[in-house]
Amino acid sequence: MKKILPIIIACATGLTILAGYFFQDRLAPILGLLINWGIVLVGLAGLIGIAYLVRMHIFRIAHRQKGGFYSVIVLLAFLFTLIAGLILTPQNAFYRDWVLNIQTPVEASLLAVLSVTLLYASLYLVRTRGWTPMSVGFLVGALVSLILNLAVFQFQPGSRGEVWALVLRRLPLAGLRGILIGMALGGLIVGLRVLLAVDRPYEGE
Amino acid sequence: MSLYDLIWGGVGLLLTVMVLSYLIGDNLLFRLAAYLFVGVTAGFLSVLIINQILWPFLLQPLINGLWIEKIWVLIPLTLAVLLVISQFQRFKGLGRVPLAFLAGLTAAVTVGGAVFGTLIPQLRAVVNAFDPLDWYQSPGMPWLRITEAVVMLVGVLGTLSYFHFGRRRRDQNDPSEVRPGFFEGLAKVGGVFLGMALGTVFAGIFSTALVAMIDRLLVISEFVMRLMGGS
Amino acid sequence: MPVLICPECGAENLPDAETCVVCQNSLLGVEPADLEQHQPDAQFEHVPVDQPEDDLSDLLSSLKQDDALDDFSEEEEGHRSTLSVGEVEQQQDSLEEPEVPEWLHRIRQRAQAEPDSVGDITQRIKAAQESLDEQKKEAQEQRLESVIKKIHGEDDEQPPAEIAGDEEQPVEDDEDVTDDVDWLTRIRKKHRPELAEEVQESLSEREGDSLLQWLVALEEGSSELDGAEDERLHMSELTEDTQEVEISPLPGDSTQEIDIREASSKKRIETEIRVTREEQTRADQLAAIIIDEKTPRPLREPRNGISPSGIRRVLGLMLVILLSFMLFFQSSGSVTSGLQEPQGVAVHAWAEGLPAQAHLLFVLDYQAGYAPEIALVAQPLLELIDGESRVISILSSSPSGSLLFSKLLDQTLEVGLLEVHDLGYYPVEAFGAYGLANQVRSKWQITSQPEFMKRLPSGPFDGILILADDYDGASAWIEQLTSLALETPIYLLVTAQAAPLLMPYWESGQVKGILGGMTDAINTDGETAALASRWRAYQAGVLMVIVLLLVGLLFPVQQLQDGEGGGR
Amino acid sequence: MTWTQIGWIIIGLAAVLLAGLNVLIRGRKPYQVRENPALKRLQDHRVVAVERGKGRQVILGDSFWSHAYPGLGLHALSALPGLVSPEDKGEGGQVVSTGSGALVLFAREIVQGRYQDGFSPDLQDRKLPVSLPGPTALSFTAGLLPELSMHTIGSLAMFGSFGMGAPLWAEAAYIKGGQVFAAAGSITAQAALFLTVRDLLIGEEVFMLPGLLAPTAPNQAAWLTEDILRVALMLLLIVAATLKMAGLL
Structure with missing residues (x-):
């Protein structure tokens, strides 16, 4: 029973949700309930994950491990944001500024650092991948897209040039569509494996 | 510029410089900014989960709701309690039930979305491109549309062939990376399309990162200019 | 049965053989030896006969014993050392006594009479030793002396060239063998102490054996323990990995160089042993380690001396300078639009044609770092949408979504006329989308369901705008909303990185329009002087990456060898 | 129809x-499938990392749900058992990182399950190395980068759903002399890593992974x-x- 119950729950939940794609009108309220419960659990899981994050940093400080000083920063920032948020609520103007004025510069700067990493990486296409059909395709795709992004060429609406430019833009769509179909296939199999209890991640398998 | 704006501007500038210092290498400044960010994000997310998920979906109906609402909440509450207490070694096994619920839910949404949201519409789009009515009735050059449809079909078939898992059946002990004959040929074509797709995405990624870099430089310059302007 | 012991490698050969079956050395003049009573233990019956190549420590040990027997009183102290320091001390102690102690005498008698491995090897070596000519013997003794002096840290009077001569006997250091296996022993100790003890016992019994022998013994031992599924493993795979060892000519230098290629060129007698899958994996892993140790690695440092980090820093600096120059030192002017793509035009056309009392749903799935780019795309559209009787509902699947949107509204509309409802945060996009579409399509309700169940609006909406920073978030909404047959038109305002990937959804008709990134913002919005400096900086940055991609073509292709990869 | x-x-x-x-x-x-040299190299590098006493870092992505690869959160989890063994507590250690709370819980369940036969008290406790460096995609990157810099990295294996921050992780691992393998769960990450990571699974190849590992x-x-x-x-x-x-x- 200890083993069977999770399997039954996983299969029953999954099949009900799946049936919702077919009998949506009839099952809608049940499906809504299941989705809401799922949201609660994901939210709670997020909170537990954060608890592990906090515990890791407390552990570091307590055991004077490497990086303990930074852990103090994490914990102070966490506690301040948590307490302020619970007292002021996220709608508060100061709280919004506190969160966004830290998140925006750090996140945007990380992306700025990434731009340099990508710039540097662009030197290494052939060195890393060699001359293969895929690397040639990559080069062509990247160059065409970047040149069109530059918008140095002007096109009159309806002109032959515009038509060709649009065709060039759409050329990578074939590959993208192939990838999308392929991974939808993969997703289907992964999902079915859970629904058929072949994969049981909840049991550590 | 008010003092309030000045302070936040200064914080933004400081954090930007601290993170950009990672370009030189990992250093104390970068770590300070990174960990501050992690702490703030974790705190904010906790507040959000409590305020917008746990409170309205679980706690509020339990505290203020009618008895019938409380009954409805019992099931997620049980699952939530099981999930929490399963984090303790003694009750380890209890977490399987809520995790199984979550896995089943995700798997089903995955299957439904993959098939009805991607697979079928994308297959339909490839097939619809072969509609003769579309070729001749809509404005544009018909031969170009026909070529586009054929290229699209070949590209999709090639890309799918590229991902064929099976290998050519030769000696069973002979390790091989070669697909069966038909797929191998198509896969070569597919590789080019796949490469083009990835190249296009790369261009997009670089564009996004570049816009972020430009924005950071603008923020720095604007703050410095305002500071120098004394406003 | 009498056999011929090869003087070079110690392999057993048939009595009538002229050359050694292993090393092809001439066996002319070699005296046959009767080894019948020295059959190896059953436990080691699968060990190939070419192993003496690796039994360097035993070889030395045996030579030492024989020397001690023959020339006991004549040998210098340095000769009395074998491999390990412990053994050297033991030998020294024994040599201080004028006569052979009783225990040593017994051991020697036993070594000659009993069929254990040490006795076997001693016999073989003795036979081999007898067949060596006097000159070789002297040279060997000299080399041994020099090696022992090194171990003692004494100055070597012998020139290094002599040590590295062609006739040099390979020497293996016991301690290094122990080092090789130490990690595995530790791992075993962690989770199978009993096995680790056995392995340790086996090791101590076989002290001085080669890595190969140790491995074979280990595999056979664990095979019995595990009793798992058997698989065949060719000894040749293993022998490739345990080869000739040289002691470094530098005094005090304990590192050894293992020449793997040497052995593969030699003929081997292949013997099959049965091992479990786990054992084979371990053997493979050990082989991987040894190969890795010898594999020439791609140099991280380029040959011109500039490190990758250096290039990265220079490029970063160049980018910052270039962008700054374009942002601050170029005269601003108007921006000309490039290619106007239909999916972008469609978004603007839709926004312009919205009814006066439109009800829109904004799905916010972007993080703060992407806010500047999303703002470029969304601001012109929000200006079009803003109207007195219009209502916007916002639903976030990114934590900061609603905060970012309220800031965006503040930045865009000085006095916004829009009425905004926040529907909350949904941590998994797909759940939110499924819930939303489900609510919209629902034809009946559970009467007793709690209030929170009615949180999602049932619509109808005049349009759903998805503001997303990446493909994953946007497509989760598209997939679920369209698969549940929601007929509300969906429009996307996304970053440049997400736009190409979302194009198939536009072509398939699931999405009615897409605006992606700065290029689309400029192209669709027409000439915008406010963005001129940004746009020029953007063009300069794009030009730079194009140049670097082309410069990169001049780089030679880096050949990938076994054990490489995973890096540049 | x-x-x-x-x-x-x-x-x-x-x-x-x-x-x-x-x-x-x-x-x-x-069923005979194509060999994947990248995966073979991953396994070799992980062994070499153990031998050199360097750490093995496994990343399970930053979200439970991936769209590019529906269910990739689950998919990364199905690859995880192939990477967990009682020897993880050996030289250098292995750390499993993820940016999603739900994935942390699943990953802990799997790691715990795999360690049950470990016979070592080290593997029985709950202080298992499944960490959450940051709870959102970019905070995960921000939290992970210093962690990678602070520790020795012999092998970095990336699975699951993650975005364009991945090249930064790879770069950090290279700087520490580590080897990188990526089974990126999004096309964005695949495109970004195409130029930097040689051992990269592309597109549907990602779905071959669990079977190749186990x-x-x-x-x-x-x-x-x-x-x-x-x-x-x-x-x-x-x-x-x-x-x-x-x-x-």
Whole structure:
């Protein structure tokens, strides 16, 4: 029973949700309930994950491990944001500024650092991948897209040039569509494996 | 510029410089900014989960709701309690039930979305491109549309062939990376399309990162200019 | 049965053989030896006969014993050392006594009479030793002396060239063998102490054996323990990995160089042993380690001396300078639009044609770092949408979504006329989308369901705008909303990185329009002087990456060898 | 026949094939799939990392749900058992990181399950190395980068759903002399890593991964099912396009 119950729950939940794609009108309220419960659990899981994050940093400080000083920063920032948020609520103007004025510069700067990493990486296409059909395709795709992004060429609406430019833009769509179909296939199999209890991640398998 | 704006501007500038210092290498400044960010994000997310998920979906109906609402909440509450207490070694096994619920839910949404949201519409789009009515009735050059449809079909078939898992059946002990004959040929074509797709995405990624870099430089310059302007 | 012991490698050969079956050395003049009573233990019956190549420590040990027997009183102290320091001390102690102690005498008698491995090897070596000519013997003794002096840290009077001569006997250091296996022993100790003890016992019994022998013994031992599924493993795979060892000519230098290629060129007698899958994996892993140790690695440092980090820093600096120059030192002017793509035009056309009392749903799935780019795309559209009787509902699947949107509204509309409802945060996009579409399509309700169940609006909406920073978030909404047959038109305002990937959804008709990134913002919005400096900086940055991609073509292709990869 | 009906047929066919092949393949000759040198190198690098006393870092992505690869959170988890062994507590150690709370819970469950046969008290406690450096995509990157810099990295293996921050992780690992393997769960990450990471699984190759790490019957059945369905879809496309041209569809 200890083993069977999770399997039954996983299969029953999954099949009900799946049936919702077919009998949506009839099952809608049940499906809504299941989705809401799922949201609660994901939210709670997020909170537990954060608890592990906090515990890791407390552990570091307590055991004077490497990086303990930074852990103090994490914990102070966490506690301040948590307490302020619970007292002021996220709608508060100061709280919004506190969160966004830290998140925006750090996140945007990380992306700025990434731009340099990508710039540097662009030197290494052939060195890393060699001359293969895929690397040639990559080069062509990247160059065409970047040149069109530059918008140095002007096109009159309806002109032959515009038509060709649009065709060039759409050329990578074939590959993208192939990838999308392929991974939808993969997703289907992964999902079915859970629904058929072949994969049981909840049991550590 | 008010003092309030000045302070936040200064914080933004400081954090930007601290993170950009990672370009030189990992250093104390970068770590300070990174960990501050992690702490703030974790705190904010906790507040959000409590305020917008746990409170309205679980706690509020339990505290203020009618008895019938409380009954409805019992099931997620049980699952939530099981999930929490399963984090303790003694009750380890209890977490399987809520995790199984979550896995089943995700798997089903995955299957439904993959098939009805991607697979079928994308297959339909490839097939619809072969509609003769579309070729001749809509404005544009018909031969170009026909070529586009054929290229699209070949590209999709090639890309799918590229991902064929099976290998050519030769000696069973002979390790091989070669697909069966038909797929191998198509896969070569597919590789080019796949490469083009990835190249296009790369261009997009670089564009996004570049816009972020430009924005950071603008923020720095604007703050410095305002500071120098004394406003 | 009498056999011929090869003087070079110690392999057993048939009595009538002229050359050694292993090393092809001439066996002319070699005296046959009767080894019948020295059959190896059953436990080691699968060990190939070419192993003496690796039994360097035993070889030395045996030579030492024989020397001690023959020339006991004549040998210098340095000769009395074998491999390990412990053994050297033991030998020294024994040599201080004028006569052979009783225990040593017994051991020697036993070594000659009993069929254990040490006795076997001693016999073989003795036979081999007898067949060596006097000159070789002297040279060997000299080399041994020099090696022992090194171990003692004494100055070597012998020139290094002599040590590295062609006739040099390979020497293996016991301690290094122990080092090789130490990690595995530790791992075993962690989770199978009993096995680790056995392995340790086996090791101590076989002290001085080669890595190969140790491995074979280990595999056979664990095979019995595990009793798992058997698989065949060719000894040749293993022998490739345990080869000739040289002691470094530098005094005090304990590192050894293992020449793997040497052995593969030699003929081997292949013997099959049965091992479990786990054992084979371990053997493979050990082989991987040894190969890795010898594999020439791609140099991280380029040959011109500039490190990758250096290039990265220079490029970063160049980018910052270039962008700054374009942002601050170029005269601003108007921006000309490039290619106007239909999916972008469609978004603007839709926004312009919205009814006066439109009800829109904004799905916010972007993080703060992407806010500047999303703002470029969304601001012109929000200006079009803003109207007195219009209502916007916002639903976030990114934590900061609603905060970012309220800031965006503040930045865009000085006095916004829009009425905004926040529907909350949904941590998994797909759940939110499924819930939303489900609510919209629902034809009946559970009467007793709690209030929170009615949180999602049932619509109808005049349009759903998805503001997303990446493909994953946007497509989760598209997939679920369209698969549940929601007929509300969906429009996307996304970053440049997400736009190409979302194009198939536009072509398939699931999405009615897409605006992606700065290029689309400029192209669709027409000439915008406010963005001129940004746009020029953007063009300069794009030009730079194009140049670097082309410069990169001049780089030679880096050949990938076994054990490489995973890096540049 | 409508497209929706075709969708249900695909789901049904996949389920039948998966269940049927799962039974049929047991004890039979395994389905021969293409070798993947990148994965072989990953395994070698992980062993070398143990030998050198360096850490092995496994990343399970930053979100439980991936769209590019639906269910990739689950998929990364299905690859995890192949990477967890009692020897993880050995030299250098292994750390599993993720940016999603739900993935942390699942990963802990799997790691705990795999360690149950470990026979070592070190592996029995709850202080298992599954960490959450940051709870959102970019905060995960921000939290992970200093962690990578602070510790020795012998091998960095990336699975699951993650975005364009991945090149930064790879770069940090390279700086520390580590080797990188990526089974990126999003096309964005694949495109970003294409230039920097040689051992990169692209597109659907990601779905080969669990079977290559642990060639069990269910994994092999999944390979075969996917191959059969892929061929079926290709035929469907050709036939449907022909019918469409002929005006019959």
